[in-house]
Amino acid sequence: MVVIERRQCLEIRDIGVFSPEHTFECGQCFRFVPSPVGGYAGVAFGRFLRLWCERDGLFLQTNRSDFEQIWRPFLDLDRDYGAIERVLSGDTQLKQAVDFGRGLRVLAQDPWETLCTFILSQCCNIPRIRAMTETLCRLFGVPIGEYEGTPLYAFPDPQRLAACLEPDLAPVRAGYRARYVLSAARRISSGFDLNALRGLPTDQARGQLMQLEGVGRKVADCVLLFGLQKLDAFPVDTWMKKASNLWDSGFPVHLFGETAGIAQQYIFYYVRSQKSGGKAQK
DNA sequence: TGCCAGGCCGAAA
């Protein structure tokens, strides 16, 4: 990887294919949207980022310090996705999914934000998850400036939400999920250490997460994958059954290690695209 | 208008 400092931004080269669209439309992260001036823009870890592709480079509108501390790990830039894609493409069925989503990266998100957004995700489509998440941030997150005239907010920390009551969350329109969000916020702010789960084997970490109210196997595995970088997690649920229908010769679940978690994201994205008429759902 | 959505929970079978 080569990092070149440009005027007001950084240019990243030699990282293989990186697709902001596939990375932010594949259903793992709900706070980055297409920017009116190109690429994608959003907030993570209390910082704003816009990123776009130009010629053979990936451009980040950020500074060197934030890049090293936040965006380099967040965007998983040090992993060799080319090698992973080559392995997955050896399976003729998986190759369809890889070809569709080529350039997506499994993000390293904040575990608390990941937990919260995937609690909100249950039985919702992605546009609605995005809307609920933005309302939650606008109401309870710390303002961090503005972009193109739109105010920006950090994701609210668990202590802030733990001080709320269910009626406070009514504008979020989260329905029965509001209770789960508040319950998780109270557990986290009273000592449940999400980061400590990184040191546990995946199955033990999953068991701990499932102790939280409203967190089942699916939400737990999404937190393991996107928030704790346990890429051997593999959320198996209703969409996987649909994938099995799509691929009539059986579903490829022989994967292990980091390949499994990355593969499931290509598959999820591909299956969803097939259901919405062969193009990425926005 | 009706179906579906990155589910979870508790009860019943």
Add this chain to the structure above:
DNA sequence: TTTCGGCATGGC
């Protein structure tokens, strides 16, 4: 252990 209804709401 598996199945099923209920939950709260909005996108399409």
